Amino acid sequence: MSFSTTVKTELCRVPMLRPCCTRAEAYGALLYASVFSHREIRLSTENAAVARRVQALLSRAFGVDAQPQQVGRKKQLALTEESQIGLIFDALGYDRKNHVTYHLNRNVLENDCCIPAFLRGVFLMAGTVAGPEKKSHLEITSAHPSLCGETMSLMLDERLSPKQTVRRGAHVLYFKDAPSVEDFLTLTGAPRAAMELMEAKVEKNLRNTINRQVNCETANLVKATDAAARQIAAIQSVLDKHGEGAFPENLRETVRLRLSYPTDSLAELATRFVPPISKPGLSHRLKKITELASREDT
Ligand SMILES: [Zn+2]
Incomplete structure (x- = not known):
């Protein structure tokens, strides 16, 4: 009808x-x-x-x-x-x-x-x-x-x-x-x-709002996964060429944890340290690692 x-x-x-x-x-x-x-x-x-x-x-x-x-x-x-x-x-x-x-x-x-x-x-x-x-x-x-x-x-x-x-x-x-x-x-x-x-x-407005939220979360997840993949590739290339010794002592725990938990978000990974470290602290260490890898590449 x-x-x-x-x-x-x-x-x-x-x-x-x-x-x-x-x-x-x-x-x-x-x-x-x-x-x-x-x-x-x-x-x-x-x-x-x-x-x-x-x-x-x-x-x-x-x-x-x-x-x-x-x-x-x-x-x-x-x-x-x-x-x-x-x-x-x-x-x-x-x-x-x-x-x-x-x-x-x-x-x-x-x-x-x-x-x-x-x-x-x-x-x-x-x-x-x-x-x-x-x-x-x-x-x-x-x-x-x-x-x-x-x-x-x-x-x-x-x-x-x-x-x-x-x-x-x-x-x-x-x-x-x-x-x-x-x-x-x-x-x-x-x-x-x-x-x-x-x-x-x-109902339609509600559905649109939910979709927007889901899209936003998905985008963040993709970004986080991409970043983790880049970090892991960087670590791997250093390890392949020079072994763990190429990393300074203070970065080795970060290297090990990143490789052990490849899908963790920054927040999750930060809590795995003993004692846990802050998200910005972890972000800083990962940045050092990728910098080191790119230096090793050149
Ligand atoms: Zn009337």
Whole structure:
């Protein structure tokens, strides 16, 4: 199931409590329907839950009965009877003869509570959202530029700040930062989906932090191993040519311990001395040894 479907299924479960909000949600769906004119209203969706929701909205808000029909892969609700379309137009304050329908009549959204409901209806018909495994993205598409602009200004009033673009003739409002996507979902009635996105983000950040730490430790380990290998090679070359006697007395314990514990870090190796010596002290002795070896080489 796509994440958009998950979100829409959650939105379809929001109870229809206030008549003003039910009408607002129906209005959002109608404005973003395939066809919304005085001759015909046609809403189509691939999501069965959305089809049932729209059917319930139309029935409750306008007393209009529209049965979803299967058309190809989609469910479609179509109204062509003048009397039914008339009921909807009257309730939305539209002139029955008016052809200009893809225009947001803010009077329909009379109360503050209605704006989230309206945006829910819009998203159900025309929205998609990327899942937690992808980059944050939520968008709403319309064929009508003025409607796109009006919806944008409505969102701005709700302190949502969508961006606007045109893609293949479609007018798109979108969010691509995680907090805005989460805010939109929470506002319109999908807090669970918003939470899912948030949790995924936290988990991803945590994983990145751990990876960075592991990488850092690995790098240090590699560096230490390289240094030990250089020290051992230096010791070996001196020993091969001149034997242990080439090392001054005070370096011989270091030589023996380095050869005995080739994988020790400096800190580990320093504790093997009797009595243990400091890390800088050991570092100094190893430096002397490698210097001695390079002198012997030349
Ligand atoms: Zn309301």
